[in-house]
Structure formats: structure tokens, C-alpha cells
Amino acid sequence: VSELLDVCLRIGDDALITAQRLAEWSAAAPDLEEDIALSNIALDQLGVARMMLTYAGEIEGVGADGRSASSRAARDEDALAFLREDREYRNCLLVELPNAGPAAGPHAPLDFGVTIARLLFVSTYQHLLYRSLLDSSDERLRDVAAKARKESAYHEDHATQWTIRLGDGTDESHRRMQAAVDDLWPYTHELFTGTAPAGIAPDPGSLRPAWLETVDDVLTVATLRRPEDGWAPSGGRAGRHTEHLSYLLAEMQVLHRAHPGSAW
């Protein structure tokens, strides 16, 4: 049960934090169409997060004997999203990095290149993961994946088009897109680390060859250079995050913590 719970938290937290970062572009994107596009993608991600966290809460409330444990009441999606500490989050580091880039200061402006490079890396991974989950032995994961797979194909396509347009664009757009790819590349390794319960979810490492092939093709068309593999920061899957997640959660959780259970 705890292994399945971990799978749900990984998928749900990746989606939730991705949604939160994308939402920073609402009313701040380069043009109206892009504003709407990124907000729509954020909404899809939030939808997956809600389904996965709801499921995680149900699993948590079931004891080892398969019956609901009264001593440990199940947490709902809101409790999991708004009342967990950063150490309890299981998302990868890549999704929590600021839109300004991993090394940016606290008030650095949003960088569209960073957002697009991350979306390319994350949505390509999610698309492969959801496709693989169609064969999961867990019915609930299969159902969520069947919906999310088609949506993630749109996300991947959107990021691919922008990566090509910016990479193979002007000298300035090429320079900034390459810088974003270089800065984020080390963090992509964590997507393929760790283990997963056999039959329920794919072994993370097994997704990397197909991911690399797809991303490599996009980078080539975009006239971008694939960075060398080297430094590979990780820890997110075990709850050891960058300080950026703490600030993100502070903003995301403040209202719920200040006014528990309020609705409008």
C-alpha cells in the first residue's frame, strides 16, 4: 500500500507544482494566446493532481488489513495539498525551480525560455509515463492515465513548437533557449531515478531511452545542443527539496492555513 501511495504522491505532486509554476504566467505571458495556453495547461495539470491526491488520501486511510483505519482518518485532496510540509512533498526538483531559472535571485523576472524548456522536459516525461500506466494493474491509475495521456500530448506539442521557434529563431532567442536547456538539464535525471512497484507503475529508469530520443529530436530541429550528462541533483522524491519549494508552498498554502476550510 505504501508503495502505491508513493506512486500517487509522485505523480500528483509533480502535476500540482507544475500547475502552480505555470499559473505564475497568468496575466503575465508574452501575449494573450500564450497566457491562455499556459493557464489551460496548468488547469490540466491541476486536474491530474486533484485525482491523484484524492486517491492518495483514500489509500492512506486504509489500514494494512484492507479496512479503513479509524485511528488514521483519510486526508482529502485539500488537506494533502495545503497542509503538508515541504518535506512531505514527493515531486522532483525540476518542477519546483523558479520560472526565472535555478540560480535566479528572489526577485528575478520570469524567463519564458526556462518555462518552455521545463515544459518540454516534464510533459515529454509525463506523456511517456501516462502511456505506460495504461497497462498498470491498478484500475484507478489506468483511468487517470487514459485521460491525462491525451492532454499531455497537447502539452508536449505546445512545448515542442515553442522550443523549435525560439531555438531556431533569432540569435537572442537561441542564446536564451540554450541557456535554459543547459541550466535545467542536470535536474532531468531525477525523473528517471528510484524504483516503482512492479506491475503498478513503470520502473522510472525504463522511460529514459524514449524520453531522450524524443527530446533529442526536438533539440536537433531547434538547432540546440544537448548538454553533457554530469551533475545530477536529486532528493525531491525523498522529500529533500530546494528552498524554492518552501517559498512556493508558502504562497500556495497561506490562504488555506490562515482560513482553514473556507470556501468561496
Added chain:
Amino acid sequence: VVTPESAYAAAAAVADPELRAVTIEDLGILRSVSQGTDGRVTVTITPTYSGCPAMEAIRSDVVDALSRAGFVEVDVITALSPAWTTDMITPAGLEKLEAAGIAAPGPVLLQIGVRCVHCGSSRTEELSRFCSTACKALWRCRDCGEPFERVKPL
């Protein structure tokens, strides 16, 4: 008269909150309506997109509609499987969308040209894959120059 048929009819007549021209039945998101021996009605709906913000509004609209039709005890549940696809929009729904100036998606596996809903020209182009709702894309006609929305194939 309060019957399982009238319960279905009441639920089926609920308009989609974002695509007002079509009902939730037209859109293919109303899965089933059943009534238990205790009279309690269970309505099953499915989301178009995972994060569709209209689901809460649909849920409350269904409860309202059934209550007006005489059903007090109503549960609205969400089913994910089989995942919604634009192929589930009924023929009547496709016609109503077109009449409302929203281009219909067409079969998912067949990427055919999109006709302008204003002048009928097939010289159209996609401006953005994303639009005012999760389920639509933004298009423009290259003949009459007008923009229009299209329910995108999913």
C-alpha cells in the same frame, strides 16, 4: 410524474455551463441516471478534461434540475472510464455547436481541414491550440478574416 425516465430527461436537459448551446447529453458527458428502490437518484457524469472547471457548476446544475423535476435525494458522481473523447459528442450536439458558431471537432483519427463557421471557406488556420475553455482551440479564416473557436479533437 416522477419516474426514472423523467429523472433522465431532467438531467439530460442541463446546459453545459461553458458551451451554453449544448446540453450535457449532447456533449456526451452524461453517462447514466439511475434510481434506487429508496427513490434516491444517482447521476454519473464524466469530465471533458481532467481539470475542467465546469464540473462543479454542472454538478450543482444537475442537482437543481432534478430537484425542480421532483427528485430531492440526488447523488452526482464522476466516472473517468472510458475517458471522454470528442467522438462522444452526439450528432445533434455537433449541429448545435456549428449553429452557435463553434466549429465541430470532426473524427479524432481524421485530421481534416476546418471550415470557417462564418463564411464556409476551408482556407483557415489555427492561431492557438488553447482557447477560452480547455476543450477549444482558436482559429482564423484567411478569407473573411474572422476568428472563431473550434472544439479540438481529443
